Amino acid sequence: MKLHEFRRAPNPRRVRVFLKEKGLEVPTEQVDLFKGEHKNPEYLKRNPSGLVPTLELDDGRYIAETVAICRYVEELHPNPPLLGSDAFDKANVEMWQRRAELELLMPIAHCFRHTAEGAKPLEPQQVKEWGELNRGRALSAMRRFDKELAGREFLAGPRFTIADITALCAIDFAKAARIVIPEDCVNLKRWHQAVSARASAAA
Amino acid sequence: MKLHEFRRAPNPRRVRVFLKEKGLEVPTEQVDLFKGEHKNPEYLKRNPSGLVPTLELDDGRYIAETVAICRYVEELHPNPPLLGSDAFDKANVEMWQRRAELELLMPIAHCFRHTAEGAKPLEPQQVKEWGELNRGRALSAMRRFDKELAGREFLAGPRFTIADITALCAIDFAKAARIVIPEDCVNLKRWHQAVSARASAAA
Numbered sequence: 001m002k003l004h005e006f007r008r009a010p011n012p013r014r015v016r017v018f019l020k021e022k023g024l025e026v027p028t029e030q031v032d033l034f035k036g037e038h039k040n041p042e043y044l045k046r047n048p049s050g051l052v053p054t055l056e057l058d059d060g061r062y063i064a065e066t067v068a069i070c071r072y073v074e075e076l077h078p079n080p081p082l083l084g085s086d087a088f089d090k091a092n093v094e095m096w097q098r099r100a101e102l103e104l105l106m107p108i109a110h111c112f113r114h115t116a117e118g119a120k121p122l123e124p125q126q127v128k129e130w131g132e133l134n135r136g137r138a139l140s141a142m143r144r145f146d147k148e149l150a151g152r153e154f155l156a157g158p159r160f161t162i163a164d165i166t167a168l169c170a171i172d173f174a175k176a177a178r179i180v181i182p183e184d185c186v187n188l189k190r191w192h193q194a195v196s197a198r199a200s201a202a203a
Numbered sequence: 204m205k206l207h208e209f210r211r212a213p214n215p216r217r218v219r220v221f222l223k224e225k226g227l228e229v230p231t232e233q234v235d236l237f238k239g240e241h242k243n244p245e246y247l248k249r250n251p252s253g254l255v256p257t258l259e260l261d262d263g264r265y266i267a268e269t270v271a272i273c274r275y276v277e278e279l280h281p282n283p284p285l286l287g288s289d290a291f292d293k294a295n296v297e298m299w300q301r302r303a304e305l306e307l308l309m310p311i312a313h314c315f316r317h318t319a320e321g322a323k324p325l326e327p328q329q330v331k332e333w334g335e336l337n338r339g340r341a342l343s344a345m346r347r348f349d350k351e352l353a354g355r356e357f358l359a360g361p362r363f364t365i366a367d368i369t370a371l372c373a374i375d376f377a378k379a380a381r382i383v384i385p386e387d388c389v390n391l392k393r394w395h396q397a398v399s400a401r402a403s404a405a406a
Contacts, residue, residue: 048347048351049302049306049347057291061291063291063294063295063298064298064302065297065298065301065302067297067301068294068295068297068298068301069294071293071294071297072290072291072293072294075289075290075293075294076290086278087275087278087279088260088264088266088275090274090275090278091266091271091272091274091275091278092266092271094268094270094271094274095266095267095268095271098268098270098271099252099267099268103252125336127330127332127333127336129330129332129333130330130332130333133328133330144251144252148251
C-alpha cells in the first residue's frame with residue numbers, strides 16, 4: 001500500500017494518525033496542493049475528485065476519501081477498534097466523527113480557505129464574509145464540544161476513536177485560520193492535551 | 204424506534220429511503236425546521252446539534268447524523284447490504300457515499316440556503332456570492348458523476364447502495380435551489396430515472 005498525501009493538510013493527517021494508532025507503517029508520496037499537483041492528469045487518474053489523501057493498494061486499485069480509507073484499514077486490522085465495536089457503539093462513534101467533521105473541521109477549513117492569504121492557490125474565489133461566518137461557527141462548535149467533554153474522557157465515550165482523530169486534526173489546523181480554543185473551554189483543553197500526548201499525534 | 208425528522212429536508216429522506224430499501228417501517232415525528240422546532244430545548248436534549256434526523260431507540264437512547272443512523276440499521280438488518288460487503292467494497296461504497304455528499308449534496312444545500320428566499324429562516328445571514336459559487340460546483344459535480352456512470356449501473360458499482368440514496372436525495376432537493384441535471388448528462392439522467400423508479404424513492 002502507498003498513501004498519496006500532503007503533510008500540511010488536515011485530512012491526510014487524519015489517516016496518518018489512524019494508521020499510527022493501528023501500529024501500521026505505510027509509505028507515503030507527497031502531492032503538493034500549493035503546486036496544484038492534485039489536479040495533474042496522472043493524479044486525477046487515481047482520484048478524479050482531485051483531493052488528498054488517496055490510498056493505493058498493492059493490486060493497483062485506489063481508495064479515496066479519508067474515512068473510506070480508515071474503514072478499509074479497520075476492516076483489515078480491527079484492533080484496536082477505532083470505529084466502534086457493537087451496533088450502537090459503531091453508530092455513536094460515527095455520529096461523533098461526523099459532528100467533529102461537519103461542525104468543527106469544515107467551518108475551520110472554510111474559514112482558512114476563504115480568509116487566509118496563503119489559501120488563495122486553493123480557493124481562487126475567496127468569499128471573506130463566508131470565511132468569517134465560519135470562524136464564529138468553529139468557535140461555537142468548540143464551546144459545544146467543551147460542554148460534552150465535561151462528562152467523559154473522549155468524544156464518543158471512554159475510548160479513543162476516529163472522532164477524536166478528526167477533532168484533533170481540526171483543532172490543530174485551526175491555527176492556520178487563526179482560531180484557537182477559547183481560554184474558558186477547560187474540558188476541551190484537557191482533552192486536547194491528552195490526545196496530543198499520544199504517540200500518534202506526531203504522525 | 205422512532206425517527207424524528209422533517210419531510211421536506213433531504214437528510215431525513217436519505218434515512219427514509221434507506222429504511223424502505225431494508226423493508227422496515229419506523230414511526231416518524233415531524234420537526235418543523237421552518238418553525239425552528241429543531242432548536243427547541245426539548246429537541247436539543249435528543250440532539251444537541253439541533254439537526255434532523257434523530258433516531259430514538261426503544262431504550263431511550265438517541266442516534267443523530269444520517270449516516271450514523273443508517274449504519275445502526277445496517278448492523279441490525281444487514282440484508283440487503285447498502286454499505287458494502289467485503290473490506291474493499293465497504294470502503295468503495297463509503298468513498299462514493301462521501302463523494303455524493305461532499306461534492307453534490309453539500310454544494311446544493313449551500314446554494315439553497317444562501318440563495319433561496321425561502322431559506323432565510325434557516326440561514327439568516329445569507330451570503331449570495333457563496334451560494335452562487337456552489338451552484339457552479341453542484342453542476343460540475345453532476346457532469347463528473349455523469350462521466351462515472353457511463354461505465355456502470357450505480358455510483359459504487361453494479362449494486363444499489365447508500366451512495367445512490369445520497370445522490371438521489373441531493374438531486375431531487377436541487378430543484379429547491381433551481382438546479383437541474385444538465386440536458387447532456389445522459390448517464391446521470393438514465394441513473395436518476397432508474398433510482399427514482401424504485402419503490403423506496405417514494406419514501
